[in-house]
Amino acid sequence: MGRRRDDRGQLTRRELVKYGAYGAAGMLFCADEASAQTAAPAQAPPKPKAKSVIQIWMWGGPCHIDTFDPKPKSGAAYSGPYVTPASTNVDGMQVCQMLPLLAKQADKYSLIRSMTHGDYGHETAAYVVQTGHTGGDGQVYPGLGSIVSLIKGYNGGYKGLIPPYVVLTQLQGRFSESGFLGNRASPFATGGDPNGGRFVVEGITTDGITELRQRNRRDLLQRLNSLEHAMKGDSAMLALGKCETNSYDLMLGDAGKVFDLSQEKDAVREGYGRNTFGQSCLAARRLVEQGVPYVTINYPGWDTHKEHFQAMQNLLPQLDKGLSTLLIELSERGLLDTTIVWCSGEFGRTPLVAMEEPWNGGRHHWGPVFANLIAGGGFKGGHVLGATGPRGEEVTDRPVHPSDLIHSVFTLMGIDPDATLPHPQGLSLPAAPPRPKNIQTAGPIVELI
Amino acid sequence: MFIATNGGQSRIKPSVVTDEALRKPYETEERITSKTQIDFLVLKKLRQLGIEPSRICSDEVFVRRAYLDVTGTLPTIVESREFPEERSPNKRRELIENLLESEAFSNYWSLHFCDLLRVKAEYPVDLWPNATQAYERWIRTAIRANMPYDQFARQLLTSSGSNFRTPQVNFYRAIPGRNPIDIAKTVALIFMGTRAEKWPSALLQRMSTFFSQVGYKSTMEWKEEIVLRDPTKLAPRDQTCLFPDGKAITLPPEQDPRTIFADWLVSPHNPWFARAAVNRIWYWLLGRGIVNEPDDIRPDNPASNPELLSYLEREFVSSRFDLKHIFRLILQSTTYQLASIPRSIDPKAAANFASYPIRRLEAEVLLDAINDITGTNEVYVSYTPEPYTWVPTDQRTVQLADGSITSAFLEMFGRPSRDSSLSIERTNEVSTDQRLHLLNSSHINGKILYGPGLNALTPSGKKPENIITDIYLRILSRTPTEDEMKIGLEYSSPKNSDPKSAAMDIAWALINSAEFLYRH
Numbered sequence: 014m015g016r017r018r019d020d021r022g023q024l025t026r027r028e029l030v031k032y033g034a035y036g037a038a039g040m041l042f043c044a045d046e047a048s049a050q051t052a053a054p055a056q057a058p059p060k061p062k063a064k065s066v067i068q069i070w071m072w073g074g075p076c077h078i079d080t081f082d083p084k085p086k087s088g089a090a091y092s093g094p095y096v097t098p099a100s101t102n103v104d105g106m107q108v109c110q111m112l113p114l115l116a117k118q119a120d121k122y123s124l125i126r127s128m129t130h131g132d133y134g135h136e137t138a139a140y141v142v143q144t145g146h147t148g149g150d151g152q153v154y155p156g157l158g159s160i161v162s163l164i165k166g167y168n169g170g171y172k173g174l175i176p177p178y179v180v181l182t183q184l185q186g187r188f189s190e191s192g193f194l195g196n197r198a199s200p201f202a203t204g205g206d207p208n209g210g211r212f213v214v215e216g217i218t219t220d221g222i223t224e225l226r227q228r229n230r231r232d233l234l235q236r237l238n239s240l241e242h243a244m245k246g247d248s249a250m251l252a253l254g255k256c257e258t259n260s261y262d263l264m265l266g267d268a269g270k271v272f273d274l275s276q277e278k279d280a281v282r283e284g285y286g287r288n289t290f291g292q293s294c295l296a297a298r299r300l301v302e303q304g305v306p307y308v309t310i311n312y313p314g315w316d317t318h319k320e321h322f323q324a325m326q327n328l329l330p331q332l333d334k335g336l337s338t339l340l341i342e343l344s345e346r347g348l349l350d351t352t353i354v355w356c357s358g359e360f361g362r363t364p365l366v367a368m369e370e371p372w373n374g375g376r377h378h379w380g381p382v383f384a385n386l387i388a389g390g391g392f393k394g395g396h397v398l399g400a401t402g403p404r405g406e407e408v409t410d411r412p413v414h415p416s417d418l419i420h421s422v423f424t425l426m427g428i429d430p431d432a433t434l435p436h437p438q439g440l441s442l443p444a445a446p447p448r449p450k451n452i453q454t455a456g457p458i459v460e461l462i
Numbered sequence: 463m464f465i466a467t468n469g470g471q472s473r474i475k476p477s478v479v480t481d482e483a484l485r486k487p488y489e490t491e492e493r494i495t496s497k498t499q500i501d502f503l504v505l506k507k508l509r510q511l512g513i514e515p516s517r518i519c520s521d522e523v524f525v526r527r528a529y530l531d532v533t534g535t536l537p538t539i540v541e542s543r544e545f546p547e548e549r550s551p552n553k554r555r556e557l558i559e560n561l562l563e564s565e566a567f568s569n570y571w572s573l574h575f576c577d578l579l580r581v582k583a584e585y586p587v588d589l590w591p592n593a594t595q596a597y598e599r600w601i602r603t604a605i606r607a608n609m610p611y612d613q614f615a616r617q618l619l620t621s622s623g624s625n626f627r628t629p630q631v632n633f634y635r636a637i638p639g640r641n642p643i644d645i646a647k648t649v650a651l652i653f654m655g656t657r658a659e660k661w662p663s664a665l666l667q668r669m670s671t672f673f674s675q676v677g678y679k680s681t682m683e684w685k686e687e688i689v690l691r692d693p694t695k696l697a698p699r700d701q702t703c704l705f706p707d708g709k710a711i712t713l714p715p716e717q718d719p720r721t722i723f724a725d726w727l728v729s730p731h732n733p734w735f736a737r738a739a740v741n742r743i744w745y746w747l748l749g750r751g752i753v754n755e756p757d758d759i760r761p762d763n764p765a766s767n768p769e770l771l772s773y774l775e776r777e778f779v780s781s782r783f784d785l786k787h788i789f790r791l792i793l794q795s796t797t798y799q800l801a802s803i804p805r806s807i808d809p810k811a812a813a814n815f816a817s818y819p820i821r822r823l824e825a826e827v828l829l830d831a832i833n834d835i836t837g838t839n840e841v842y843v844s845y846t847p848e849p850y851t852w853v854p855t856d857q858r859t860v861q862l863a864d865g866s867i868t869s870a871f872l873e874m875f876g877r878p879s880r881d882s883s884l885s886i887e888r889t890n891e892v893s894t895d896q897r898l899h900l901l902n903s904s905h906i907n908g909k910i911l912y913g914p915g916l917n918a919l920t921p922s923g924k925k926p927e928n929i930i931t932d933i934y935l936r937i938l939s940r941t942p943t944e945d946e947m948k949i950g951l952e953y954s955s956p957k958n959s960d961p962k963s964a965a966m967d968i969a970w971a972l973i974n975s976a977e978f979l980y981r982h
Contacts, residue, residue, distance in 0.1 A: 153881045216903045234971040
């Protein structure tokens with residue numbers, strides 16, 4: 014089951030960080046600081062062409078400085094060993110030196126260095142980033158994936174047997190992806206390991222049962238299903254039967270083969286990196302090829318309070334290989350125009366490296382700043398939006414709140430921000446989050462569209 | 463998730479008539495009689511409407527239904543085998559009494575009260591793990607002791623103290639806004655079964671004044687919080703309150719306003735309190751409220767059988783708010799004991815309780831049942847929020863205190879989020895991913911094939927007839943019909959497959975059958 018795998022630090026760590034960091038954070042922006050860059054001139058909205066989203070969720074919070082916002086001049090106290098950033102194929106755009114492959118693809122993506130919300134808790138920040146809502150009004154809003162898959166899924170013309178919202182491979186847990194939409198909008202978690210000998214997707218891939226036995230079982234079940242026979246025609250029984258037919262189509266038919274990564278050439282699989290994240294990127298590409306509207310790759314391991322740089326030596330090359338190959342392949346297959354790739358964690362990490370025991374070169378949570386990579390589906394490549402101070406501690410230009418980014422995703426997908434979501438108490442709540450009350454931002458990221 | 467149904471009440475298409483032979487395992491020849499006051503009132507209404515009720519369910523169905531509904535567990539093989547053989551005319555009554563007094567009753571029903579009271583560690587409300595455990599334990603202990611429901615409500619509404627040491631104060635912590643309006647709405651929903659957002663706003667505003675002095679403060683202990691009365695939070699000139707019935711009161715400065723509200727709420731003359739409680743119990747046991755939804759009681763949403771509702775209200779008040787008394791009255795009625803296969807295609811049949819409605823087992827109960835059958839268990843662990851939560855492996859899923867602990871199975875099968883206290887949060891709809899999981903996941907297949915439970919029932923050398931009978935008793939709580947036995951034996955024939963695999967496939971088929979998946 015989808016358990017957290019990487020949050021085993023000191024008992025009181027999160028609390029310490031929370032209270033220790035608040036003072037220096039400078040969470041709120043003054044209006045004049047925030048209005049540094051004006052929005053692009055008004056023009057006719059572009060015709061929406063995005064059909065799918067691949068969300069790469071770097072659970073735990075990746076450090077902005079060590080990924081998409083390098084600060085080489087801040088010195089080792091802030092940048093550790095990463096003081097020689099990689100120049101990219103776009104003039105003046107740099108990424109961390111650990112991302113050389115991504116550096117060669119910078120024309121395909123843009124970086125937002127001024128993401129901000131000021132939240133330091135994993136669950137609350139994960140909620141803010143994925144819903145755009147800051148909480149406190151008693152509602153639990155659905156995440157972007159639930160909204161997109163609800164509107165662009167079976168209600169929006171999607172007809173595939175694969176569910177419209179797939180998570181590779183585990184649910185995030187705690188944070189309920191679907192909020193008040195309930196489980197009609199919750200994701201299908203694949204389970205299994207795409208990097209395993211065989212990607213066993215719970216329920217779809219049969220493991221240890223021959224196809225003949227599977228067919229015999231199906232026949233036996235039909236014959237022994239006595240209550241169903243006695244209640245033939247009942248709506249619940251009809252629904253159960255429909256789900257069963259769908260299931261067997263997925264298990265025995267072609268639709269489920271989307272998860273059979275052995276259909277890909279070895280060279281392709283190698284290109285993504287032979288690890289869970291890399292092969293998840295490959296699976297995500299195969300899913301959007303089939304028209305699945307929303308795929309989340311839940312990528313844990315970024316909550317590096319201790320020995321941060323040792324962890325980065327392992328994680329960054331994985332990210333580099335998997336994500337760059339994904340962008341190349343989507344582009345080569347003509348899918349990048351219709352597929353948004355969004356790469357984010359719940360927050361950034363403390364710019365000043367905690368050298369002392371017990372952290373030994375760790376980084377803690379940092380709510381005021383984090384960095385996102387965004388590509389495809391109508392988002393321009395080769396741009397950097399927003400900026401942070403010399404040590405990456407605060408946003409100095411063009412703050413972007415998650416609600417701004419979500420608005421822009423809606424624009425590119427042709428989702429009406431005022432569309433009403435089905436609500437259990439019949440409340441009329443719009444799909445898009447409101448502008449945050451306590452943080453000045455410069456609004457949706459029109460510059461990148 | 464992809465759902466193919468509204469999943470709600472079962473409706474029969476007019477064109478379909480169930481073959482009498484197919485009904486056999488599920489019902490008796492016996493018809494409903496006015497044995498109890500509930501039956502009298504239900505039958506009276508059905509006669510008025512010209513609706514034919516179902517027959518009384520068979521003993522096999524009853525023993526399974528009673529176990530599932532009263533305790534959230536399945537009967538054992540022995541209990542399933544022996545109950546239909548017993549000759550005592552009072553055997554159904556006796557079984558109900560035994561089950562109501564069992565530990566499993568309080569374990570299972572605290573699950574439903576924990577749904578209502580939003581017991582979970584985190585998000586959007588941070589109760590935190592220790593307080594969650596304490597709160598669940600307080601609820602379970604109250605149910606085990608059959609604490610009178612007026613006391614239960616009063617304690618939740620009026621207590622002050624530490625979230626660890628006076629766990630009932632967590633009631634006020636489990637409300638996201640922590641402001642008087644949100645508290646008032648929550649109280650109305652939980653204890654009056656009504657949605658205060660539909661009230662005139664001035665009434666809600668003035669009722670919320672009863673909760674305007676609820677204060678919170680932290681302590682030196684990690685994640686401890688005190689809930690208390692803070693008299694400074696309300697200026698004297700604002701101290702006029704309205705009760706939900708519109709009656710005004712000026713708060714005496716020395717008294718905690720919560721206690722004044724609680725006195726009003728649990729008064730025997732209050733029409734709301736008893737009605738909401740008995741209607742909810744009826745909803746829990748019979749799948750549909752007499753007022754439906756059970757938490758949307760309002761003048762323009764009338765009871766389908768007002769006499770029935772007021773009878774139960776009177777019983778509840780005169781028994782001094784004895785929850786088990788209401789359970790007992792309902793469970794012992796023949797209305798409750800009707801078969802689930804309808805005799806009527808009238809669209810009003812369901813709302814008037816002409817049969818027992820089939821409902822998919824709740825996520826937690828389903829998983830516990832599969833674990834009991836297969837002799838396996840689940841591992842529940844949580845590393846967030848801190849302190850970490852490890853659940854003993856022998857603890858049943860219905861007893862999980864923290865309703866937000868991560869579990870893909872429970873999410874998939876519609877565990878409620880415990881955000882809103884609304885009954886519709888728990889969804890027993892069926893979906894394709896649920897179906898896939900039960901038909902074909904390594905999780906469920908592994909339990910069936912390798913768990914000790916079914917393996918113990920299928921040793922080599924045991925006669926196939928006996929294996930099939932035991933598997934039926936264990937999974938469906940009844941013996942197979944002749945036809946079913948024939949199909950099973952044919953499937954087990956050595957020329958078709960090896961006996962062990964055949965037995966496991968039969969068990970697999972029964973676990974995937976509607977009869978197992980649904981209360982019926």
